[in-house]
Amino acid sequence: MNKQITLAARPVGYPKESDFKLVETPIPTPEDGQVLLKTIYLSVDPYMRGRMNQARSYAANVEFNEVMVGGVVAQVVESKHTDFQAGDIVNAHIGWQEYGISGGDGLRKIDPSIAPISTGIGILGMPGLTAYFGLLEVGQLQDGETVFVSGAAGAVGSVVGQIAKIKGCRVIGAAGSDEKIAYITNELGFDEAFNYKNVNDYPAKLAELCPVGIDVYFDNVGGEITDAVFPNLRLKGRVVICGQISQYNLESLETGPRFLWYMITKRARIEGFLVSDYFDKQTEALAQMAEWLQQGKLKYRETIAEGGIENAPAAFISMLKGGNIGKQLVKISEPS
């Protein structure tokens, strides 16, 4: 049988395990042009919280009793597709389930000789590409600039800071535990970082750590940390909106200080993006990321939840509360 996690209820505030349901269905059979996939690692990501809402998001939201959306590293069990054969390791978007069918669209082979296959949904997958395109394409990062990253110990933020260091920038990060701060400064080479749970005055902290101002702010969190960036932006500063995780689990909408006046005084830009807007450049980007990884210029950590698909809701909720360092994964099965 195929175990799946479906949406049972739309969360109010933080999701609860009862918002999800474990169901069993028959393992599907591939038709011509399709492959049957067996999930090895499931990715749980902040964006999935938005898909659980009724409110319109950037993509179709998950309906009741539908399988939760998500990327996986999977192995081809049976192939009726000319480009894939049994045993191939691939990145796929079959959602929270043990087995799934793909017609090949968006299926990307993972080369196990480059790095552990789990990186296919991590630093060499969607989160890594999000960091790469967000910083370089949206943020138009220039050598030697000052970069501030929120959510800096997460799957995306930790890569953002490292790419900025590769580009010769000064990098400041915010994260939510002293362990995370130690990780990004000692292991990843961030120049400065602060635990936002131990700081009261974010604008003053940023002014202290970024005395010349911030050229690029890579925003994973929104809320008060982001508010503090605007007065500290440099002329022609760029604010890259990647995520707003502080806002996803609020039961009612927050208000905040109006900041658009700063956009004029700083002649600044705010831009939101989805990594999928840049997928036509992903081959080149992944080759660059793999090179940096093999050169030791990029490091990564993964927080891997064991316990199979049954444990995906708990791992997801833990990630939303900041329980992970680096990429949060769920181990579903062993490759054959």
Next chain:
Amino acid sequence: MNKQITLAARPVGYPKESDFKLVETPIPTPEDGQVLLKTIYLSVDPYMRGRMNQARSYAANVEFNEVMVGGVVAQVVESKHTDFQAGDIVNAHIGWQEYGISGGDGLRKIDPSIAPISTGIGILGMPGLTAYFGLLEVGQLQDGETVFVSGAAGAVGSVVGQIAKIKGCRVIGAAGSDEKIAYITNELGFDEAFNYKNVNDYPAKLAELCPVGIDVYFDNVGGEITDAVFPNLRLKGRVVICGQISQYNLESLETGPRFLWYMITKRARIEGFLVSDYFDKQTEALAQMAEWLQQGKLKYRETIAEGGIENAPAAFISMLKGGNIGKQLVKISEPS
């Protein structure tokens, strides 16, 4: 003697006439390389309110007892500069005074054969260029898009809407009186407009008037009208921040709903600018604007305050409260 208006006090909320002081000083004498200018028209503009504050703005603020900053149309009275001769009509930045000295930097000759010389600080001057560059360079307007403009009957907004119409766009405007609404729809060709003082639910109004969403929002006002744009933005929408006049005269900072999440879901961009960032392209832009004006494709109105320099503070305050249609000027003297 030379009458000048200087800053007497930093305003709290809306400026009062007592925040200004009329002083008399000797008429200055030009040195080699300089011209003596006599002001004909003084421009009063929203940005000047920011310059009256102590808080840092995008340019040096006016200090106590300094002449208020501002653009003028002036006539050269005496020239010791090789590029200018007595009698020339020019656009200059000598501030709120009857006479001033210029070394030639930023001095632009106005050709009286093209249009009335008052347009040199209006549709063929800073406000016209602000509309032109804001919409076409910052907003990257494409033919056939939907454009929403706030402050739509003002010196900048009225030109924004007309350029968008020239570019084949659907144009919606917001302004603060029924007379303004009649002007922009009947005379300027806006497709739709609403008096924001008579509408309660801005998001619903915009949804009604822009059923496919807004591609470019040209923001002169900020506040609740701007808040209403984000849920109505179209995918890849652009928000051009030109002014925030609703916020300039508040005694304490407003808060508003957080909207950065929409930047991701719409993959949208917000960008602030100053017209001076584009001055290297002004010759070409002014030629295009003059051509449209002579073809009857661009129209304009001016609200001209009489009474000389003494009346500049009252005209400025009236403009901040929306008393003008089109460009607010103060008539200072007759050309010779």
